[in-house]
Amino acid sequence: MATMKDIAKRAGVSTSTVSHVINKTRYVSDEIAARVNQAAKDLNYSPSALARSLKMNRTKTLGMLVTTSTNPFFGEVVKGVERSCYQKGYNLILCNTEGDDHRMKESINTLLEKRVDGLILMCSALEGEHIDAFDRFPGVPVVVMDRGPVHFACDKIQDNSLLGGFMATNYLIECGHREIGCITGPLKIHQAYMRYEGFKKAMTNAKLPINPAWVAEANFECDGGVDAFEHICQRGPLPSALFVGNDMMAMGVVNAAHARGIRIPQDLSIIGYDDIYIAKYITPPLTTIHQPKHRLGTAAVEALVNRLDKHKTDAQVVHLEPTLVVRDSVREYIA
Known part of the structure; x- marks a missing residue:
């Protein structure tokens, strides 16, 4: 050689x-x-890439942790991260936590030992956790995506879930609905909690009562939407509309409603959240709140690169604003 x-x-x-x-x-x-x-x-x-990285003290590699999920939302965000890394000349190492706290911490430790230049973390288990590895590898920039409070220095990239939950519920109200229920994600997760807060704010502003029988907590997956909808059905008459905290659960609700002979939107209007790619292909196409998923990934990479290039010094929180996507799962309600 x-x-x-x-x-x-x-x-x-x-x-x-x-x-x-x-x-x-x-x-x-x-x-x-x-x-x-x-x-x-x-x-x-x-x-030699290794020799160059030792000389420059940069490996041009970023690490990313995500929680396992059947939700295409995560894949769409990862795609945005990968594309942005490629455009900026960085490699990406992707780790899956399987929802396991121990595995999450081990993966962070492994990535830091491999001398990644920065970390992108998208794990609900981070909330309230102290990560010892960050004490042993100070100075490595970290971006936390789409999650709530954490106990270490980092930049944050978040969607405005409070506004998104408000927009979803307010759209149902504007369509004439007065009896509105809500299926939330796990309320210990910041984004799920804030979407529910947005629902409550819209209902309060419209002076509409919140019926506890029409509120259920689920797991952000299709089966959770099915289970939550079955619980609501067992409690008595249904509302005229449901705000469901993400599209995966909303698709579960559509499936469970169809099994019961409940027509969407003629008998029950449904609005979801995330605007995942397949939302427009279900029957009926799902009205939802769009999260800019590719932008979420791009913003995370940009935040890391800016910090590595010393363009940013103070921790920042970047809020990406949601938008309403109207399709066919909500109808005008006339009493």
Whole structure:
């Protein structure tokens, strides 16, 4: 394998000059640079990524942790992260926590030991956790995505879930609905809690009562939507509309309603949250709140790169605003 010394001998220059040309650390005349580059090409020289990372103290690699889920939401966010990493010249190491706190901490430790330049974390188990590895690897920038309070220094990229929950419920109210229920995600998760708070705020502003029989907590998955809807059905007459805390649960509700002969939206209007890719392909196409998932991923990478390039010093929280997507699962209600 060719070395810089071999290139220097062939080009008739010093080894330090070859290093400056290869690493672009100092100006070298065009004529000499051309000789060095041609010699490197002739010798099939390939610079060591490891050696370069040790010299520059950067590996050009980011690590990302996500919680296992059947929800395509996570895949769409990861796609945004991967695309942004590629565009900025970074590699990405992706780890799956399987929802396990111990595995999450072990994965963080492993990524830091592999000298990643920064971490993107998207794990509900982070909330309220102290991560010992951050004490042993100070200075590694961290971005937490789509989660609530954490006990370590980081930037945060979040959707405005309070506004999104309010928008969803307010749209149902604008469509004439007065009897409105809500299926939430796990309320210990910040985003689920804030969406529910948005629901309550819209109901309060419209002076509409919240019927506890029409409120159920579930797990952000399709089966959770089915179970929560069955519980609501068992409590008595249904509301005319439901705000469901994410699209996966909403699809479970649509499935369970169909099994009971309940027509969507003729008998029950449903609005979801996230606007995952398949939401527009179910029957009926789902009215929902759009989260800018690719932008969520892109913003996380941008926050890390800005911190690595010392463009940012203070911790920041970036809020990405939700938007309403109207399809066919909500109807105008006339009493």
